[in-house]
Amino acid sequence: MVNKASKPTDPIIGLDTWNIQLDQNGQLKHFLTTEGLGSEMLTHILDTAESFANINDQRVKKVPLLRGKTIVNLFFEASTRTRTTFELAAKRLSADVLNININTSATSKGETLLDTLQNIQAMQCDMFIVRHNDSGAAHFIANHVAPNISVINAGDGWHAHPTQAMLDMFTIRRNKGNDFSRLRVAIVGDILHSRVARSQIHAFNTLNTGEVRVIAPKTLLPVGIEDMGVNIFTDLEAGIEDADVVIMLRLQKERMQGALLPSEQEYYRLYGLTSQRLRAAKDDVIVMHPGPINRGVEIDSCVADGARSVILDQVSYGISVRMAVMTMVLGREIPDTNRVTDNTSQTDNTKDQSGGIA
Numbered sequence: 432m433v434n435k436a437s438k439p440t441d442p443i444i445g446l447d448t449w450n451i452q453l454d455q456n457g458q459l460k461h462f463l464t465t466e467g468l469g470s471e472m473l474t475h476i477l478d479t480a481e482s483f484a485n486i487n488d489q490r491v492k493k494v495p496l497l498r499g500k501t502i503v504n505l506f507f508e509a510s511t512r513t514r515t516t517f518e519l520a521a522k523r524l525s526a527d528v529l530n531i532n533i534n535t536s537a538t539s540k541g542e543t544l545l546d547t548l549q550n551i552q553a554m555q556c557d558m559f560i561v562r563h564n565d566s567g568a569a570h571f572i573a574n575h576v577a578p579n580i581s582v583i584n585a586g587d588g589w590h591a592h593p594t595q596a597m598l599d600m601f602t603i604r605r606n607k608g609n610d611f612s613r614l615r616v617a618i619v620g621d622i623l624h625s626r627v628a629r630s631q632i633h634a635f636n637t638l639n640t641g642e643v644r645v646i647a648p649k650t651l652l653p654v655g656i657e658d659m660g661v662n663i664f665t666d667l668e669a670g671i672e673d674a675d676v677v678i679m680l681r682l683q684k685e686r687m688q689g690a691l692l693p694s695e696q697e698y699y700r701l702y703g704l705t706s707q708r709l710r711a712a713k714d715d716v717i718v719m720h721p722g723p724i725n726r727g728v729e730i731d732s733c734v735a736d737g738a739r740s741v742i743l744d745q746v747s748y749g750i751s752v753r754m755a756v757m758t759m760v761l762g763r764e765i766p767d768t769n770r771v772t773d774n775t776s777q778t779d780n781t782k783d784q785s786g787g788i789a
């Protein structure tokens with residue numbers, strides 16, 4: 432597939448390395464950002480995930496597509512959902528999975544990141560799943576690994592979280608259909624520190640979404656956000672009015688410097704999503720959240736657990752989307768879901784269950 436990539440605008444990574452995610456045939460080699468990938472590529476990821484969702488609904492949830500491949504989870508920052516769903520996705524594809532616990536690895540003893548990478552590479556692995564608190568870390572690693580290795584960004588600093596954005600697109604498509612041009616989407620909360628919001632906005636734009644709104648206090652909006660083609664609101668009820676999709680974000684306090692908010696109570700008073708406030712949106716609105724959720728800070732339990740919430744579906748779909756991306760970057764065929772379930776491979780593929788920092 433030849434990808435019609437658009438020129439990216441994100442200043443964090445720089446223009447020189449933006450297109451390293453595609454090989455010379457326009458196929459996905461690394462998955463680092465949703466920015467710059469065309470609608471054909473994003474739709475191909477969603478279609479591939481659809482066939483894996485069927486597999487995940489079957490009694491035996493395993494296919495042999497990545498048998499013999501070794502996938503390394505390289506998490507420099509805490510994670511529960513993302514790391515475990517990547518691990519489960521790799522196991523369902525029959526890959527061997529290695530979890531490197533960075534807290535106890537040689538990196539914490541002073542070894543440089545590049546030395547750590549070279550040592551892991553020497554173990555003949557095929558893919559790195561990378562989470563790092565520095566923006567650009569996944570691009571850096573992709574630029575330094577051996578040519579046979581693919582890198583998937585599982586979240587880098589404030590920059591990007593592309594598999595989260597794609598599982599969100601998948602959840603929306605499953606609930607609202609393929610035509611994003613009919614949709615009004617509202618993203619509410621700490622946009623400033625959110626790699627999820629950035630990756631979502633790029634994906635929404637590429638998928639030709641009708642309207643994307645961001646709703647936050649001014650202190651939690653990045654400078655120049657309007658250049659991303661979104662409409663800005665500082666009032667929650669006005670922002671979610673007639674929305675088809677409301678995406679709530681956590682206050683990412685670990686990335687905040689200085690006092691950006693008076694208090695969590697005041698934030699909840701103005702921006703907390705309650706059942707009462709949700710009435711401003713369409714009757715069939717879906718409520719999403721990438722997790723972890725903070726009940727009583729950005730969302731009320733009645734909404735998080737209520738009929739309009741698809742938050743747990745997002746987690747389930749994350750496995751299918753990650754299976755799709757892993758298969759695509761390693762150049763495997765999309766499975767014929769009626770045929771490929773593998774009943775023979777029931778072994779535990781994890782080499783190091785004790786690792787991980789979640």
Ligand code: MLT
Pocket residue numbers: 586592595626627680681683721722723
């Ligand atoms: C992330 O990794 O960015 C999460 O999925 C969202 C969050 O931490 O709030």
